[in-house]
Amino acid sequence: MSEAYIPDARPGAITADVADPILKRGPGRIWWICLVVSLALTGLMVVSLVVLVTGGIGIWGINTSNVWGFALVHYVWWIGIGNAGTLISAMLLLTRQHWRTSINRFAEAMTLFAACIAGLFPIFHLGRPWLFYWLVPYPNTLGLVPQWRSPLVWDFFAIASYILFSLMFWYTGAIPDFATMRDRAKGKIAQIAYGILALGWRGSARHWKIWQSYYGAMAAMGVPLVVSVHSVVGMDYAAGIAPGWNVSIYPPYFVVGAMFSGFAVVVVLAAIFRRALNAAHMITDRHFDVMGKILLTGSLIMTVSYATEWFYAWYSGEHAEQRVVADQLWGDFWPIYWAMLLGNCIFPQLYWIPKMRTNLTATILIAIGINFGMWFERVVITVIPPARGFLPSQWSFYWPTFWDWSLFLGTLGFFTLLFTLFLRVIPAISAHEMKEHLGEEKRT
Amino acid sequence: MSQIFGRGANTAARIALPSLVIVPVLILATLIFFRWTDYVTGEDRIVDQPVAFSHRHHTSEVGIDCRYCHTSVTEEASAGLPPTKTCMTCHSRLWSEEEMLQPIRTSWVTGERLRWNRVHDLPDHVYFNHSTHVTNGVACTQCHGPVGDMRLIGQEAPLTMGWCLDCHRDPGPNLSPPEEIFAPMPTRRAKIDAAAIHALLRDYDIEAGNLTDCTTCHR
Numbered sequence: 026m027s028e029a030y031i032p033d034a035r036p037g038a039i040t041a042d043v044a045d046p047i048l049k050r051g052p053g054r055i056w057w058i059c060l061v062v063s064l065a066l067t068g069l070m071v072v073s074l075v076v077l078v079t080g081g082i083g084i085w086g087i088n089t090s091n092v093w094g095f096a097l098v099h100y101v102w103w104i105g106i107g108n109a110g111t112l113i114s115a116m117l118l119l120t121r122q123h124w125r126t127s128i129n130r131f132a133e134a135m136t137l138f139a140a141c142i143a144g145l146f147p148i149f150h151l152g153r154p155w156l157f158y159w160l161v162p163y164p165n166t167l168g169l170v171p172q173w174r175s176p177l178v179w180d181f182f183a184i185a186s187y188i189l190f191s192l193m194f195w196y197t198g199a200i201p202d203f204a205t206m207r208d209r210a211k212g213k214i215a216q217i218a219y220g221i222l223a224l225g226w227r228g229s230a231r232h233w234k235i236w237q238s239y240y241g242a243m244a245a246m247g248v249p250l251v252v253s254v255h256s257v258v259g260m261d262y263a264a265g266i267a268p269g270w271n272v273s274i275y276p277p278y279f280v281v282g283a284m285f286s287g288f289a290v291v292v293v294l295a296a297i298f299r300r301a302l303n304a305a306h307m308i309t310d311r312h313f314d315v316m317g318k319i320l321l322t323g324s325l326i327m328t329v330s331y332a333t334e335w336f337y338a339w340y341s342g343e344h345a346e347q348r349v350v351a352d353q354l355w356g357d358f359w360p361i362y363w364a365m366l367l368g369n370c371i372f373p374q375l376y377w378i379p380k381m382r383t384n385l386t387a388t389i390l391i392a393i394g395i396n397f398g399m400w401f402e403r404v405v406i407t408v409i410p411p412a413r414g415f416l417p418s419q420w421s422f423y424w425p426t427f428w429d430w431s432l433f434l435g436t437l438g439f440f441t442l443l444f445t446l447f448l449r450v451i452p453a454i455s456a457h458e459m460k461e462h463l464g465e466e467k468r469t
Numbered sequence: 470m471s472q473i474f475g476r477g478a479n480t481a482a483r484i485a486l487p488s489l490v491i492v493p494v495l496i497l498a499t500l501i502f503f504r505w506t507d508y509v510t511g512e513d514r515i516v517d518q519p520v521a522f523s524h525r526h527h528t529s530e531v532g533i534d535c536r537y538c539h540t541s542v543t544e545e546a547s548a549g550l551p552p553t554k555t556c557m558t559c560h561s562r563l564w565s566e567e568e569m570l571q572p573i574r575t576s577w578v579t580g581e582r583l584r585w586n587r588v589h590d591l592p593d594h595v596y597f598n599h600s601t602h603v604t605n606g607v608a609c610t611q612c613h614g615p616v617g618d619m620r621l622i623g624q625e626a627p628l629t630m631g632w633c634l635d636c637h638r639d640p641g642p643n644l645s646p647p648e649e650i651f652a653p654m655p656t657r658r659a660k661i662d663a664a665a666i667h668a669l670l671r672d673y674d675i676e677a678g679n680l681t682d683c684t685t686c687h688r
Contacts, residue, residue: 169631
């Protein structure tokens with residue numbers, strides 16, 4: 026564990042390590058395989074959406090009790106994943122956690138891609154997605170403004186502001202690296218493309234001064250956004266009346282859950298990029314060690330949150346609440362609930378062992394387990410309360426159909442496609458921030 | 470290393486960057502404004518009809534009541550269009566050789582009804598009911614305009630939802646006393662009288678609050 030977060034290298038070597046895989050080396054066979062597979066899955070997504078729009082949302086497994094189903098499950102799952110990028114960029118920047126420089130660029134890309142995919146679900150669940158702009162309060166001939174009491178409207182504002190912020194923050198952070206790419210590119214097209222993206226960056230002291238105050242100010246604005254976006258998603262449920270939803274713990278519990286699932290994806294992506302970019306000296310074992318600790322913390326908070334829900338059910342004395350908890354723990358729904366507990370609470374305890382945090386295989390397996398656990402959690406939250414409402418006559422279970430699954434699988438493919446393309450176009454590691462911190466650890 | 474960009478690049482960037490915001494905003498503003506134009510709403514539109522029927526002549530000048538032809542207006546959702554028989558009550562004797570009225574006589578002989586073209590076309594998801602309106606103080610001219618002055622009938626109002634809601638949110642000033650409901654021309658009032666409005670709302674038993682429920686017009 027003597028390894029540093031920041032490699033002991035000259036600045037030029039870092040630049041070369043980040044830029045050369047894009048500018049000098051070809052994509053390689055694995056990249057092409059990824060591209061073809063993800064393109065095929067993206068095709069599946071497009072087909073699923075076309076079938077959805079032509080057939081209506083009845084092609085999903087939803088019914089009068091379970092009006093949301095997978096659409097809300099995957100919306101929350103994806104936006105949760107999208108939460109960690111801004112957390113890493115903004116919160117860790119402000120707290121001067123320099124190890125973030127190895128992972129922030131692709132974590133922000135992950136945020137952006139995941140948030141965009143998340144936004145698809147509520148919009149297509151509208152049934153008539155082309156009318157989604159009715160969620161915007163624009164002057165209209167209907168004489169109406171959106172229904173402010175509707176969580177759908179809150180979601181729209183939360184997601185839209187989050188996507189806009191993530192895009193601008195990500196781009197701002199990458200401007201100096203785009204300039205590096207412009208200067209190193211040999212082809213005319215690459216020079217012009219990176220040149221436009223670099224916005225005339227020359228790396229003068231004045232540029233850096235402006236950039237740093239702007240980036241810092243944006244980070245300060247980003248931290249509340251990290252909290253707000255998922256609090257709003259949590260309030261979608263907390264504002265609902267179904268037993269198991271109407272609980273005030275939802276917003277903070279969702280923020281932690283989102284951070285937890287997002288960091289788990291960052292761990293997986295970091296392992297993939299480390300391999301793909303041959304960057305073991307930039308994404309070191311110590312990074313995995315510290316991310317393991319964060320995941321462990323997240324897991325503990327999630328466990329406490331689940332326990333709080335059980336406590337609430339008991340303490341409220343509300344029969345319906347208690348029945349939902351009982352159904353989750355040992356009733357009809359026990360398989361998904363225990364799958365959730367296994368992935369989110371039990372397996373991550375392995376991170377207590379330092380060797381598990383630095384062992385890449387173990388770390389990745391636990392992180393993937395967390396993603397499964399969080400997926401099951403979204404299913405638990407979305408499917409069980411409406412299926413076990415106050416009126417037993419309304420009880421009905423939700424079974425996903427082929428099109429539910431195909432859309433989910435398709436969005437996974439689309440996410441992979443975006444990342445595959447990202448790797449070949451944009452420097453995946455923030456070279457300029459890493460160079461800034463070179464040698465710092467040796468000095469201290 | 471040669472320069473990548475020419476002299477004009479800075480100017481191009483200074484134009485392009487604000488345009489990234491301004492152009493979409495302008496496009497959206499245009500689209501939003503477009504929805505209010507007569508082209509979209511159909512306001513002031515006059516539709517070709519099989520016979521050039523003059524509402525002005527038949528109502529203001531001759532003095533026929535609206536309900537003589539639109540018989541179901543006080544009873545049903547639709548005001549009703551008259552059958553050819555209604556026209557022939559007069560026109561079997563009056564102007565019976567007139568070239569202009571040939572389609573009516575043809576219809577009378579063949580039994581094939583006249584195909585009038587709809588002027589006021591609401592969306593299918595709106596359940597507009599004529600009888601509810603005319604029996605609760607909304608005069609014909611309130612929506613259809615000064616019919617007694619229209620040679621050819623046109624769409625007087627934009628018929629947008631916002632236009633409906635203008636009245637549904639504040640019906641009082643748009644109400645008429647029962648004797649003025651079927652007048653061919655709107656009654657000119659000197660000023661809006663708060664006491665009179667209150668009396669009308671009370672007499673018609675209108676509770677303004679629930680007129681904007683979604684289910685008032687949509688089901």
